[in-house]
Amino acid sequence: MKLQLNGTAVETKASTLAALLDDEGFGGAKVATAVNSEFVPEGMRGCHTLYDGDRVEVLAPMQGG
């Protein structure tokens, strides 16, 4: 299926958010996630099913004022 990952189109076979993060190189990283503008806590990623067209955001610590 096709998704938007941080604004970029990706083709994936991952069926859950946790699987997508592993496939895309985020394994073990300190990140927070949202799907279709809704926060998905870390503990829910394994059971959060992804669907074609979902917009996934993966955010990490960054400089800020």
Next chain:
Amino acid sequence: MRDFYGTSLPNGFMLGTAQYPSPAILADAFKRSGASVATVSLRRESGQDRAGQDFWELIRELNVHILPNTAGCHSAREAVTTAYMAREVFDTKWIKLEVIGEEDTLQPDVFGLVEAARILSEDGFQVFPYTTEDLVVADRLLNVGCEVLMPWGAPIGSGLGLNNVFGLRAMRAHFPDVPLVIDAGLGVPSQAAQAMELGYDAVLLNTAVAKAGDPAAMAEAFAKAIEAGTLATIADPMEQRDMAEPSTPVIGKAFLS
């Protein structure tokens, strides 16, 4: 200094982590600032370079309180979602709540701000709202659960200092028990000293240090100004007056004319 949600800080210096020439200069600036709080943000991470992970290690080594922000959010909903994500990543209830309402001035959307502050406070967040000096808005923020207020000094990144001293002084007088932080707009250390002399508990700044020719030296300069302003407030400044009053006694003055 008043506590921030039960946390006592050793000084009133809150320093941002953005726009430094390099991570090493950022770390050096923090060391020389003695700042007790670092503001941070969340941005999209790449699975390839994982830049955020290196930054997180750098911040942890600073050994300061972390205050995540919702910078760049333009609606209450966006800010609330960002706050939830920040709480998980940074493992803190503190959130510097920004809901931007106008692009040229980056003025807060105070209506969205109050709404987001209500939602987050009800869910256990300890909200540091980036607001204006408007007393009515301040009262609404306190009513929905905020225990700290952060009025702007001037537009973010402008370096203009305290644009509305009257309003800021009124805010201090109106809320004598509320911790108040000047957030944004400071450009030089004297403006930070002025903020502390008004009785504010802390200042939050970033660009003035990060964009200085020597950020670490400027960080130290701000630290000294904040310390001076704090001490001056404790020392209880004299009353201002419009007309002169001789400081040298006139009694005993020789008649020489």
